[in-house]
Amino acid sequence: MKMEWMAWTTPTAIFFIVIACTLTVFTVLAIKFPEAPRMGILRTETTRGDRLFITLLGSAFINLAWLGVVGANQPYALMVCLAYAVAVFRWV
Amino acid sequence: MEKTVNQKAWFLILPVLLLVAFSAVIPLMTVVNYSVQDTFGNNQFFWAGLEWFEEMLRSERMWDALGRQLMFSAIILAIQVPLGVFIALNMPKSGFWSSFCLVMMSLPLLIPWNVVGTIWQIFGRVDIGLLGYTLDALGIPYNYTQNTFAAWVTIIVMDVWHWTSLVALLAFAGLKSIPDAYYQAAKIDQASRWAIFRYIELPKMMGVLMIAILLRFMDSFMIYTEPFVVTGGGPGNATTLLSIDLVKMALGQFDLGPAAAFSIMYYLVILLISYVFYTVMTNLDKKGG
Incomplete structure (x- = not known):
């Protein structure tokens, strides 16, 4: 299949594959192990899916902030994102 | 009982x-792909990374447009x-x-955006428009093509004219759903008009x-047609809101890479604010019953 029309690159393809895999894993988890929403520090009920969304959205902003303030050195930003993800899944 | x-x-x-x-x-995926590449047309792309x-993050132009956009929505x-x-x-x-x-x-809500823009573009003209002509005759300086303040007033009044009905109709629907018993109870308690409200x-x-609020925020944050028809983003860049600037960059200058990076950031801001509104809304629903 020709993919030129979408102007694919290897990094962006990996990026979307990782997101698609994450979504699949979380869907399977939600079906296999249904869970009750819980109240976190944001004072709102969240499920695993909500926490994933907050993590992904927050990570996008962390990466942008890193790019704007520190400069293009994304592996470090990803480490911050990882810490953020752990915090979100633990406390939100 | 728990629902199944x-x-x-x-x-x-x-x-x-x-x-x-x-x-x-x-x-959206194509935009992400564009945002990390450069192109001179002919479907040829060159890797640019996060450049x-x-x-865009250091571009004054984008921050200015974002500032104007937030001000407009607010x-x-x-x-x-x-x-x-x-x-x-x-x-x-x-009755x-x-x-x-x-x-x-409901009438203003049924008028297409570009028609609303055209109506106000003509309405505000000093030579043939009723509004512009009247203001001019009264000695009030008004020219939305040259004066920043006049341009802002025009696009804001236009948006208010076009969309206030939506808020009013939704609020009316909310009011209609209040059972009479509440009002009767308030009357017994001799509650003031303000207390009832x-x-x-x-x-x-x-x-x-x-x-x-969510609908109006999203719509105003993405507004393009109406100000584009009335002021074209001018005078200067005074009413160049985010989407107008984005279209200028993407289609006017054919800077697909920067425009793609710009639109992803634009999208993320909308996503964040919409998610906050959505969460607040669902929380309110749960509290309400």
């Missing part, structure tokens, strides 16, 4: 999911929401005049009002 959760119902939304995949997900994102929300609620509170609650008001107020009407309207 049947996850199989999700399969029913599969057709919509496919449609959205073609209309939204694939274009465009860095450039102003129209600050006017439309209280005005819409005020209109809804003062509308006849039943012929109630239906008449509803129909009249503050403790009965406003809390009961909150759900629909949040929907109205």
